[in-house]
Amino acid sequence: MPQKKDKGKAKADAPPKEITEKDLQKLASSIDKIAGKVQARQEKALAKGEAPKEKKVDPVKEAEMRKKVEQMLQALSTMEQTGAIKASGQKDMGSHQFWNTQPVPQYGENITEEGPIEPSVPRDQVRQEPYALPKEFEWCEVDITNEKEITELYQLLTLNYVEDDDAQFRFDYSAPFLKWALQPPGWKKSWHVGVRVSSNKKLVAFISGTPAAVRSHKTVHHLTEINYLCVHKKLRSKRLAPVLIKEVTRRSHLEGVFQAVYTAGTVLPKPVATCRYYHRSLNPKKLVECNFSRVPRGSTMAAMVKKFKVAEEFSTPGLREMKAEDAPQVKELANKYLSKFDVAPVFETDDDVCHWLLPTKDVVWSYVVEDPKTHKITDFFSFYTLPSSVIGNAKHSSLNAAYMFYYAVEVPEKEAADSYDNTRYTKQRLTELMRDALVAAKKVSEYSLTANFDVFNALSLMDNSMFIDDLKFGPGDGYLNYYLYNWRCREIKPHKVGLVML
Incomplete structure (x- = not known):
């Protein structure tokens, strides 16, 4: 997660003229059905101890189809950003405008060799000052060992964290659970990043990092697991989420950690x-x-x-x-x-x-x-x-x-x-x-x-x-x-x- 210079808002490419909004809506509603059928077939074969059957495809037609799908996915992303299509469960991260500035694989990128996108840098080359917040807010470190502060975090998450699309259910992490999740061996208080209102010190946003050893294919990473990104519902327009991500990234860099793993119900660039x-x-x-x-x-x-x-x-x-x-x-x-x-x-x-x-x-x-x-x-x-x-x-x-x-x-x-x-x-x-x-x-x-x-x-x-x-x-x-x-x-x-x- 090397330090990135602040960039202006990137302009999204215009969607190809031959692809209509109706096409994109149809694509969006069909992806899950197609993926579900393919996955179910593969899982059924694996459960029986068989190898999933591979269908032979003409390489030229396959390349053309892959290019068309990538075009449509990019166009779908563009229309989500402009509001033409509402992304289910979309989080307040500035859509893909923020992620397009980050060292993550992008849609359409064909990955043949694995490795870091940006190199690690010495500690003295990492940004030393926290990122700027709107003037009415201030940074804090949430002390998980303090009962008052763990209660504050619990209340923030309970009222403002992940909900289902129909807003019927919301995760309810208990204080003992949060202590367990956020204090593994080697945990760092500086990676429990909070935002408070300057005037009354109310906790209104949070993101966490925890150290972990994770292997991807043959490479073992000592990285940061990012979790519990949460912004108070009334402050979603303040665009605090991207700043939280950059700040926990900066703090990871200061500890010599330049890779991270995270999960989301939403589709961002680019799921592994x-x-x-x-x-x-x-x-x-x-x-x-x-x-x-x-x-x-x-x-x-x-x-x-x-x-x-x-x-x-x-x-x-x-x-x-x-x-x-x-x-x-x-x-x-x-x-x-x-x-x-x-x-x-x-x-x-x-x-x-x-x-x-x-x-x-x-x-x-x-x-x-x-x-x-x-x-x-x-x-x-x-x-x-x-x-x-x-x-x-x-x-x-x-x-x-x-x-x-x-x-x-x-x-x-x-x-x-x-x-x-x-x-x-x-x-x-x-x-x-x-x-x-x-x-x-x-x-x-x-x-x-x-x-x-x-x-x-x-x-x-x-x-x-x-x-x-x-x-x-x-x-x-x-x-x-x-x-x-x-x-x-x-x-x-x-x-x-x-x-x-x-």
Whole structure:
């Protein structure tokens, strides 16, 4: 994230004359359907241990089609910026005008070689002064260890952070969750960047960076995970978001970090991967009452309750909650399993594993499978809680969701030797484990006042496609885009994503 000189607003290229607004609207509404069909076909093939079939295409026609699609995407971006088409869930980042000034891959860029877009620079060449804010605001560092300040951050996010397109649900990060998410080993207070109103010191904007080791293909980056970009709803016209991004970038540079990873529900230049959300109902009656889901045509509520009923006890022998002494084995198991994905975290120390995976009350839950004879950890899975506020619902104010986190299975040597047997074993084992993850979520609900889970969510990453159908996960209408800052990276398919961001 090298320092960039301020630039004037870039003028967008005019859309090609032969492409009409109607064409672009049709394209916008069709992309998800086409991507969903292709992804579903690939995931189905992978779940069966088959390679997705490649259709032979005339190279000349393929080049012409690729050029036309790129033209239309650029034109669509232009019309979004001018307001001709409203981008779903568009955040206040100045559309692409801001991102076009940043060292990120752009639409239409064919990436053949990976590497930094801009070089790293010595500390004395990094901008030393914070970026200027409008005169009525001032910078601050939010002290996560201070109860008053963590409460301020919680209130800001609870009332102003991510909502669904229909403004029915909004993420509700708890104070314990935020402490966990923002204080991994090596965390830096200077990367918890806030903006206050100068006159009354009210916290009105925030962005965070946390240190992480992430591998993309064969390169391990020690980078910054960017998260929780939030601006008070009444101040969206002040264009604080781009300044927040530049300021946390500057502070990362001062620490010698020039790459970052972040996610967004919106499409910016340029995603390295896109994953779809899947949902597994645990409390169908409440989900219907919250308008999160509906009773299918021809069905009844009683049928839904029966369909999504979860077993009362675990079925996997040796399954138990993770303990601190399991960290060395879990680290080895996780890193080995995650090595097969094209983008994934690297757990470098036992402290990393303990922080992210050791059970933390009402935040994260982790279970391991221990061989009773050898005491070796052969498998593990984890999930975390992230409730959502239900907006404008007379009956319910909160929807409690469990999110699939990291997991790993050890494939026996006899199955590992053959790719088909490897895939078949992994699918069977993961399905068994994740069935128990649903059981664990229901067990947790019985003794926790804050984690009475209504739904279990997962993305179409890692090997999730192997079990989502069998365990009755349904596709949602949300997508999560992954981005790398100041790094050119070849496109990564959802099933090759091994990174879970909070």
